[in-house]
Amino acid sequence: MPNELVEEQKKRKARFGWALEQVTRRLLDDLSVEDHIPKRMDYFLNILRQAFVPSAAGEGPKTELYPGRKVIGTYCVMTPEELIYAAGAVPVRLCGGSHEAAAAGDEFVPRDICPVVRSAVGATAFDLLPIYRRCDAVVVPTTCDSKRKLGELLADFTKVWMLEVPHIKEAERSRLQWLEQIYAIKNSLEKLTGKKIGSKELRSATRRIAQAQYQARRLHTLRKADMPVVFGKHAMLAMNAYAFAEVDEWTAAMTAFNDEIEGRLMAGQRAGHTQAPRLLLAGSPAIFPNWKLPQLIEEMGGVIVADESCVADRYLYDPVGTTEGTMTEMMRALAARLIMPCTCPSFSPNEDRLYRLRYLVKEFKISGVIYHVLKGCLIYDFEVGRVEKLMKELSVPVLRVETDYNPEDIEQLRTRIEAFVEMTRVRAKSER
Amino acid sequence: MRWRVSTLRWVSLTVAFVILTFGGWVHRCWLGQFLPTLSCKYVLWTRAGDCYLWHIQRVLQNADFDELLPELMFFFLLILLLGKSWCGWICPFGFCMDLLDAFRRRLRMGYVTFSDALNRQLAWIKWVMLFIMLVVPLLCIEGCVLSEYRRDLNVPFCQLCPARYITPLFNDMWNQLAVSFRSGASVLMTVLGLAITGLFLVGALVKRRFWCQFCPMGLIVGLCRKLSLLKLKKDCDACTRCGICNTVCPMDIKEVHLERKRSDVTHQDCILCMRCIEYCPEDHALRATFCGKTIYEASQKGFFARERSRPSDTLEKSVDATTASSSGNDHAK
Numbered sequence: 001m002p003n004e005l006v007e008e009q010k011k012r013k014a015r016f017g018w019a020l021e022q023v024t025r026r027l028l029d030d031l032s033v034e035d036h037i038p039k040r041m042d043y044f045l046n047i048l049r050q051a052f053v054p055s056a057a058g059e060g061p062k063t064e065l066y067p068g069r070k071v072i073g074t075y076c077v078m079t080p081e082e083l084i085y086a087a088g089a090v091p092v093r094l095c096g097g098s099h100e101a102a103a104a105g106d107e108f109v110p111r112d113i114c115p116v117v118r119s120a121v122g123a124t125a126f127d128l129l130p131i132y133r134r135c136d137a138v139v140v141p142t143t144c145d146s147k148r149k150l151g152e153l154l155a156d157f158t159k160v161w162m163l164e165v166p167h168i169k170e171a172e173r174s175r176l177q178w179l180e181q182i183y184a185i186k187n188s189l190e191k192l193t194g195k196k197i198g199s200k201e202l203r204s205a206t207r208r209i210a211q212a213q214y215q216a217r218r219l220h221t222l223r224k225a226d227m228p229v230v231f232g233k234h235a236m237l238a239m240n241a242y243a244f245a246e247v248d249e250w251t252a253a254m255t256a257f258n259d260e261i262e263g264r265l266m267a268g269q270r271a272g273h274t275q276a277p278r279l280l281l282a283g284s285p286a287i288f289p290n291w292k293l294p295q296l297i298e299e300m301g302g303v304i305v306a307d308e309s310c311v312a313d314r315y316l317y318d319p320v321g322t323t324e325g326t327m328t329e330m331m332r333a334l335a336a337r338l339i340m341p342c343t344c345p346s347f348s349p350n351e352d353r354l355y356r357l358r359y360l361v362k363e364f365k366i367s368g369v370i371y372h373v374l375k376g377c378l379i380y381d382f383e384v385g386r387v388e389k390l391m392k393e394l395s396v397p398v399l400r401v402e403t404d405y406n407p408e409d410i411e412q413l414r415t416r417i418e419a420f421v422e423m424t425r426v427r428a429k430s431e432r
Numbered sequence: 433m434r435w436r437v438s439t440l441r442w443v444s445l446t447v448a449f450v451i452l453t454f455g456g457w458v459h460r461c462w463l464g465q466f467l468p469t470l471s472c473k474y475v476l477w478t479r480a481g482d483c484y485l486w487h488i489q490r491v492l493q494n495a496d497f498d499e500l501l502p503e504l505m506f507f508f509l510l511i512l513l514l515g516k517s518w519c520g521w522i523c524p525f526g527f528c529m530d531l532l533d534a535f536r537r538r539l540r541m542g543y544v545t546f547s548d549a550l551n552r553q554l555a556w557i558k559w560v561m562l563f564i565m566l567v568v569p570l571l572c573i574e575g576c577v578l579s580e581y582r583r584d585l586n587v588p589f590c591q592l593c594p595a596r597y598i599t600p601l602f603n604d605m606w607n608q609l610a611v612s613f614r615s616g617a618s619v620l621m622t623v624l625g626l627a628i629t630g631l632f633l634v635g636a637l638v639k640r641r642f643w644c645q646f647c648p649m650g651l652i653v654g655l656c657r658k659l660s661l662l663k664l665k666k667d668c669d670a671c672t673r674c675g676i677c678n679t680v681c682p683m684d685i686k687e688v689h690l691e692r693k694r695s696d697v698t699h700q701d702c703i704l705c706m707r708c709i710e711y712c713p714e715d716h717a718l719r720a721t722f723c724g725k726t727i728y729e730a731s732q733k734g735f736f737a738r739e740r741s742r743p744s745d746t747l748e749k750s751v752d753a754t755t756a757s758s759s760g761n762d763h764a765k
Binding site: 199323328 | 438537540541542543545547548668669670671672673674675676678679680689690692712713732735736739740
């Protein structure tokens with residue numbers, strides 16, 4: 001590459017990197033001074049600060065992330081994290097949420113590609129965040145077209161293991177094909193780490209993740225309470241932080257967090273106004289630092305009590321269930337837990353998602369659904385119609401919000417969301 | 433300690449096995465000759481009850497039809513009462529299979545699951561067994577086609593049933609494991625029976641509840657599942673279709689998690705071992721009902737409590753320690 005070009009690239013890298021750091025730092029600072037933020041939130045904010053604002057750790061020499069351990073990047077909730085932990089490596093979830101990284105990634109992808117992939121490519125190609133290049137390998141499940149091609153793009157920069165997700169999950173052949181791939185990932189991990197994954201290691205990893213899942217479900221249950229005690233933006237952030245945390249630490253922090261929320265429930269401290277409508281954030285995931293929608297919704301007076309995001313409520317929901325410690329059953333159970341209960345629109349037919357949404361509306365007493373569509377996230381957009389039909393049946397209003405990571409449309413969104421929240425509030429009142 | 437259903441089931445199976453196989457030693461311990469479970473007649477004097485299949489074949493081949501009705505009524509009454517939990521909780525032969533299964537686990541050996549296609553191909557076997565049990569004895573009645581083989585085809589199904597060869601061994605009856613050279617037909621029957629027994633021993637070591645999918649008793653009891661008082665029910669809204677019930681099911685039943693509409697998910701093959709309920713992580717998603725009353729149901733807490741209570745390694749201990757110090761609160765609530 002000619003010298004000027006290298007210089008140019010360096011400049012761009014510096015510019016994007018600086019912007020990303022500034023924006024994320026400001027967002028984290030804003031979040032951490034909010035009135036109603038739980039005290040135990042610090043751990044999660046710190047995890048995100050470490051990942052996104054590396055210089056915040058101090059100006060001294062940069063410490064290596066996860067010294068002495070293999071780090072595996074994952075690009076989907078359908079990655080077998082249990083195996084990664086069993087091999088003694090650490091998984092980090094790399095699905096991108098940064099607008100600046102997405103802007104940097106623009107030159108690698110077609111125009112209509114979703115910002116998650118854009119952002120991941122940008123962050124890797126320009127080395128914007130240390131965690132992306134720190135990974136010894138990344139696992140890219142082929143959930144949608146963008147993710148499929150993402151694997152190809154990333155292969156220029158890191159080692160990529162593709163994971164072919166079947167799209168008809170009930171079929172026997174899909175399950176077998178999927179199980180085979182889980183075994184393949186296991187082999188790749190063993191080769192990379194030089195450590196054999198035995199039934200003991202896998203059992204222990206499964207249990208460690210089950211502890212985290214227990215805490216995640218506890219938070220989920222606490223949010224069911226008639227009186228909302230935690231804002232969705234905080235709960236979702238705590239879940240999102242798992243992407244960059246190690247499971248045991250995160251579990252401990254989450255336990256403390258839940259205890260605090262439980263305490264609030266006992267003390268009757270509500271989050272949000274007494275008549276704040278209980279909203280469900282459906283559709284494409286909001287990934288940190290794209291906190292635009294969660295913040296706006298709650299700023300406008302709603303409370304997000306549930307979501308179906310694969311980096312929040314669905315992140316740690318489905319456990320591995322086995323009756324015996326044999327490798328055969330554990331691998332079978334692991335493979336099943338990754339795809340069978342997953343309600344990602346990547347699957348077709350995807351009746352499961354409608355059942356899940358119906359259940360969420362009932363259990364969480366939802367009075368309105370905000371359907372988030374990230375520009376370019378076709379599969380979530382495809383299902384809007386079905387979800388709207390279902391919600392009509394349940395007489396719950398739906399607002400479809402199509403946006404990306406660009407902060408420019410924030411005022412437009414504000415108006416729409418404000419109107420929707422107001423409308424839901426009035427509806428709920430008249431029903432009462 | 434709270435009793436887990438698996439533990440309870442082991443206790444029930446063991447007690448039932450001991451009583452049915454050795455109860456006869458205790459003076460006048462007799463539970464009847466119409467039991468819908470493989471409590472083998474050939475255990476002889478130490479047994480405390482009989483598998484009804486022997487008697488029904490006997491009645492049919494002797495054409496004692498006036499005896500049939502009262503016996504059948506008693507038999508069906510027992511089925512009505514407990515449904516297929518006769519197979520999962522009482523059957524002494526089921527206990528033998530579970531013992532072999534426990535041995536397999538001890539060896540850290542995995543198990544085999546049959547593909548849907550293979551299961552379909554094997555589905556007729558139990559019907560053949562039922563045919564041998566109900567029709568062949570009728571054909572042996574004096575004057576019918578097979579009457580000249582009457583002696584050799586005496587209780588034909590029992591001659592093929594692996595329980596007839598294996599359970600008597602607990603009463604030290606090794607002479608049952610012999611080929612009878614009385615005639616061609618008897619050689620055929622005993623060789624077939626021994627072959628099935630050999631197959632069973634291998635099968636039960638590599639597949640969970642191997643014999644149950646071929647057992648005609650299971651077939652009869654399963655066909656009466658709609659009438660039985662004990663049922664497996666599902667709340668289709670609460671179910672996330674995670675498939676754990678399928679993974680843990682010793683009979684590999686897929687229908688329970690795939691069902692979307694009906695609440696009664698008691699499958700033909702289901703032996704009501706209730707493992708699926710025990711391992712279901714969703715509150716109230718699966719439950720067992722007796723006369724419509726819920727007697728046991730799935731819970732999230734139950735699922736995760738088990739994950740926490742298993743012997744922990746050092747890492748988990750460190751988590752518990754940090755949790756305890758950081759919260760000072762009982763998080764196990």
